[in-house]
Amino acid sequence: MDENCYLEVDVNGEEVFMVDKRVISSYSGKINKLFSKSNKTHHLKVIFHDFPGGAANFELITRFCYNKGKTANINPSNISNLICAAHFMEMNKFFAGTENLCEQTEKSLQEIKYWTWSEVLVALKQCQNLLRKPISSIILDKLSDSLIGRIASSHETSPCPSFSSPESPGFRLSCETRSSESFKNGVVRTTYWWFEDLVALNTRVIEVLVRSMVSKNFDNAIISKFLCYYQKSRFVTASSGEKSEMIETVVDLFSALDISYVSYKSLFEILRVGLNISLSHICRNKLESMIGSLLDQVTLDNLLVPSPAQKSYLYDVDLVVRFLRTFLRKGVCCVPLSRLKKVASLMDFYLVEIAPDPHLKPSKFLAVIRALPDSARDSLDGIYRAVSLYIEVHSTLSEEQKMAVCFGLNYEKLSTETFNHLIQNKIFPPKSITQALICRQRKLKSLLQDTEQVATTNRPSRSSQIVPKGRKGGGSQQIVLYARKLNLSDENEKLKAHLQGMQWRVSELEKVCRKMQFRMAKMMKSRLSSRSNARSVPKICS
Numbered sequence: 001m002d003e004n005c006y007l008e009v010d011v012n013g014e015e016v017f018m019v020d021k022r023v024i025s026s027y028s029g030k031i032n033k034l035f036s037k038s039n040k041t042h043h044l045k046v047i048f049h050d051f052p053g054g055a056a057n058f059e060l061i062t063r064f065c066y067n068k069g070k071t072a073n074i075n076p077s078n079i080s081n082l083i084c085a086a087h088f089m090e091m092n093k094f095f096a097g098t099e100n101l102c103e104q105t106e107k108s109l110q111e112i113k114y115w116t117w118s119e120v121l122v123a124l125k126q127c128q129n130l131l132r133k134p135i136s137s138i139i140l141d142k143l144s145d146s147l148i149g150r151i152a153s154s155h156e157t158s159p160c161p162s163f164s165s166p167e168s169p170g171f172r173l174s175c176e177t178r179s180s181e182s183f184k185n186g187v188v189r190t191t192y193w194w195f196e197d198l199v200a201l202n203t204r205v206i207e208v209l210v211r212s213m214v215s216k217n218f219d220n221a222i223i224s225k226f227l228c229y230y231q232k233s234r235f236v237t238a239s240s241g242e243k244s245e246m247i248e249t250v251v252d253l254f255s256a257l258d259i260s261y262v263s264y265k266s267l268f269e270i271l272r273v274g275l276n277i278s279l280s281h282i283c284r285n286k287l288e289s290m291i292g293s294l295l296d297q298v299t300l301d302n303l304l305v306p307s308p309a310q311k312s313y314l315y316d317v318d319l320v321v322r323f324l325r326t327f328l329r330k331g332v333c334c335v336p337l338s339r340l341k342k343v344a345s346l347m348d349f350y351l352v353e354i355a356p357d358p359h360l361k362p363s364k365f366l367a368v369i370r371a372l373p374d375s376a377r378d379s380l381d382g383i384y385r386a387v388s389l390y391i392e393v394h395s396t397l398s399e400e401q402k403m404a405v406c407f408g409l410n411y412e413k414l415s416t417e418t419f420n421h422l423i424q425n426k427i428f429p430p431k432s433i434t435q436a437l438i439c440r441q442r443k444l445k446s447l448l449q450d451t452e453q454v455a456t457t458n459r460p461s462r463s464s465q466i467v468p469k470g471r472k473g474g475g476s477q478q479i480v481l482y483a484r485k486l487n488l489s490d491e492n493e494k495l496k497a498h499l500q501g502m503q504w505r506v507s508e509l510e511k512v513c514r515k516m517q518f519r520m521a522k523m524m525k526s527r528l529s530s531r532s533n534a535r536s537v538p539k540i541c542s
Helices: 021-025 031-035 053-066 079-088 101-114 117-127 137-156 181-192 203-215 219-237 240-254 264-274 281-293 317-327 337-354 364-369 383-394 399-406 417-422 430-457 476-483 490-533
Strands: 008-011 015-020 044-048
Touching: 008 021, 008 053, 015 021, 015 053, 021 053, 031 044, 044 117, 053 079, 079 101, 079 117, 079 137, 101 137, 101 240, 117 137, 137 203, 181 219, 203 219, 203 240, 219 240, 240 264, 240 281, 264 281, 281 317, 317 337, 317 364, 337 364, 337 383, 364 383, 364 399, 383 399, 383 417, 399 430, 417 430
Parallel strands: 008 044
Antiparallel strands: 008 015
């Protein structure tokens, strides 16, 4: 080789090649452009920092050039590198006589349908190192289409049949549940056989594959299971940076699925893992939003997430409040009542669990109570138990703080048994008990008025409406009179039962009122005594 034609090529710092400039430039547009106008003939050198496939791949390129544009070594293990290198060296214009390297490699890629599963995987693994190259996306799309088609075909020929919706051209992979355990195991092996093979691929390739699956209507339940399997399998050996990238990719892909096919347990596992690594704000919001939309499925243990390290309280209450806001983001009216009641019941248990935390501030405790409307609960007995426990544990709270906590209670939605317990509860502030009594009195009077209106509407005759003069006793005696004098037919038996029930309720009202008067008198007596002795006012409940 003429000394003036020597070209020194440093490939990614791995190896230095001495090649004939004339031979290489006749096939490479890049080399031709670099030296065609150069007058320098000695010590020619070019340095490549990002040559696709490194030194080994450059050697294949030089062999192609020295072999007059012929190569018999294009195969699945090097085709991705060769395609990228051919485009990098611009080997698509400067060869006359036969096909240039770009044409040869792309023609070989068209034979992908004859490759084995293993060969496609090998090509994908090679391609994952070339994702920053412009041409790599075209290669990756072809490889992923081939891979997904083979997965779909395996389901279609398996004992668990696959079917497609008439309106959808894509895949729909699912199977019926059978009682036979051996059949179930066979279905699992048939359905998920490809999980382990794809674990070796990096997150960028997985993202391309999964998004392609979603676009082809691949079964979201299977995709969800694969993402969980992938994250668990790779997480242990991944670096901290890889862990963050992996979690964010998996969460982003979960958000592209039908949320009903995503396991809330998997989401909570990812959430707990994410507490120890740096996740972007967008990723955390997506994860919390998905969990919030599935809140009616979760258990109490799932919600007991430790608080951030810089916080003194035990559990992350703010996180649960965000879950609740997400669950109700479309409005209470848009949430089925059955789901709403499940969440309300779950929150009752959660409130009892967090109430004993001595570092939990009243404002955070109240935030959980108020996150759901009263309409979500048939009874507020569960909230009462939590409030009672909270006040008992936080005995150092001021009367104002205790009253603030009690504002979370709607006394009208307490059962009679719970209400009776409240008015005898020594730890509740006197003002709260007084408000409860007044509220119950108002409620009973309202019920009494409603009953009197019903009775008036259903009177059979004018004479039966007359109440003897001088009769005292208020609404309870009138109800008794109506219940006795009304000549009710069979159709009005329900009304009779209602009137008799109201008679009992009003009797209870009178008992409660007497108790209230007694306690108010006792409270006034105690206040007068405390003024004379310069002592604090004692609690009225004893």
